Amino acid sequence: MRCMETKSPIQQIDCNLWIKREDLIPLSFGGNKARKAELFIEDFDKGDYDCIVTYGSSSSNHCRVVANIASSRNIKCIIISPEEERKTTYNSILINMFGAEVRYVPLSMVHTFIEKTLVGLKDEGYKPYFIQGGGHGRLGTQAYVNCYDEIKSFEKEHSIFFDYIFFASGTGTTQAGLVAGQIINKDFDRNIIGISIARKNPRGKDIVVDSIKEYLGNDNLADLIQEKTIFIDSYINDGYGKESEEINHTIEEVMNKYCIPLDQTYTGKAFYGMECYLIENNIQNKNVLFIHTGGTPLFFDYLNTRNK
Numbered sequence: 001m002r003c004m005e006t007k008s009p010i011q012q013i014d015c016n017l018w019i020k021r022e023d024l025i026p027l028s029f030g031g032n033k034a035r036k037a038e039l040f041i042e043d044f045d046k047g048d049y050d051c052i053v054t055y056g057s058s059s060s061n062h063c064r065v066v067a068n069i070a071s072s073r074n075i076k077c078i079i080i081s082p083e084e085e086r087k088t089t090y091n092s093i094l095i096n097m098f099g100a101e102v103r104y105v106p107l108s109m110v111h112t113f114i115e116k117t118l119v120g121l122k123d124e125g126y127k128p129y130f131i132q133g134g135g136h137g138r139l140g141t142q143a144y145v146n147c148y149d150e151i152k153s154f155e156k157e158h159s160i161f162f163d164y165i166f167f168a169s170g171t172g173t174t175q176a177g178l179v180a181g182q183i184i185n186k187d188f189d190r191n192i193i194g195i196s197i198a199r200k201n202p203r204g205k206d207i208v209v210d211s212i213k214e215y216l217g218n219d220n221l222a223d224l225i226q227e228k229t230i231f232i233d234s235y236i237n238d239g240y241g242k243e244s245e246e247i248n249h250t251i252e253e254v255m256n257k258y259c260i261p262l263d264q265t266y267t268g269k270a271f272y273g274m275e276c277y278l279i280e281n282n283i284q285n286k287n288v289l290f291i292h293t294g295g296t297p298l299f300f301d302y303l304n305t306r307n308k
C-alpha cells in the first residue's frame with residue numbers, strides 16, 4: 001500500500017481531476033440526498049399523502065434534507081432513528097430546528113417500529129408517505145440516472161470523456177443510478193468506482209447489483225451488471241463514520257488547497273480512497289471525475305472534533 005507511506009497522496013497523482021459539486025445543489029446544503037429528495041417529494045405530491053416517515057441516524061444527511069423540505073411545506077415529519085447512534089451533530093440540531101419528530105428505537109427493533117409507526121399514523125387518520133433510509137429505492141436510483149445524464153451533457157459540451165468516476169458509496173443507490181445510466185448509454189469504456197464507506201463485499205456489491213436489476217428490470221443484463229459494478233471495500237478503515245489520520249489530513253488538504261469541504265464519514269473517506277486507488281493501480285494521464293456527494297454539515301462536525 002504505497003499510498004499509506006505518505007500523508008499527501010494527492011501530490012503523487014498524475015491525472016486530470018474534476019469534481020462534480022453535488023454539494024452545491026441549492027436545497028438544504030445539497031448533496032445526493034437533496035437530489036434524491038426532489039424526486040421523493042414529487043412523488044409525494046402526486047399521491048394522496050399528508051405526512052412523511054423516514055429513517056436515519058443523528059448524523060443523517062438524508063433526514064436533514066427530508067425534514068427541511070417537510071418544514072418548508074408544513075408537512076408533519078417523523079424520523080425513526082437508532083438509539084445506539086444517538087448524538088448531537090449539526091444535522092441532528094437542524095432536524096430538531098425543522099420541527100421533525102424523532103423517535104429513537106434500538107437498532108434491532110427499527111424494522112418492526114417503522115411498521116408500527118405507519119399503522120399507528122393511519123389509525124390516527126394520517127396518510128403517511130414512507131421514504132427508506134438514505135433515499136434508497138427506485139426513485140433514489142432514478143435521481144442518479146439523471147445525474148449520469150448531466151455528466152454526459154457536460155462531457156459533450158466540454159469535449160471531454162471521464163475515464164473514471166469515483167464517489168462515496170453507502171446504501172449504493174447513488175452507484176446503482178450511475179451504473180444503470182452507464183448501461184443504458186452503453187458507455188462501457190468508463191470505470192465507475194464506488195468507494196465503500198461502511199459495507200464489506202460481497203454484501204455491499206450485491207445490494208448495488210440488486211438495485212440496478214430492479215431498476216433496469218431486464219434479466220439478460222445480469223452478467224453485465226456484475227461486471228460494471230465496482231464496489232471497493234478497501235478503504236473503510238474501522239467502519240462507518242470512524243475517523244483516521246489519513247482522512248483528517250485529506251479533509252484539511254482539500255479545504256486548504258482547493259477550498260472545498262469534505263467530511264470524515266463520506267466524501268473525505270471516498271476522496272482518500274480514490275487517491276489510493278489511483279496510485280495503487282498506477283492510473284495515469286486519465287480524466288477522473290470525483291462526485292462530491294455533499295454532507296457539508298458533517299464538515300463542521302469535523303471542526304468540532306479538531307478543536308478538542
Ligand SMILES: *Cc1c(COP(=O)(O)O)cnc(C)c1O
Pocket residue numbers: 031032033061062134168169170171172173174175266267293294295
Ligand atoms: C448518503 C451519502 C452517501 C452515500 O450515498 P448512497 O446513495 O447511500 O450510496 C455519500 N455521500 C454523502 C455525503 C451522503 O450523505
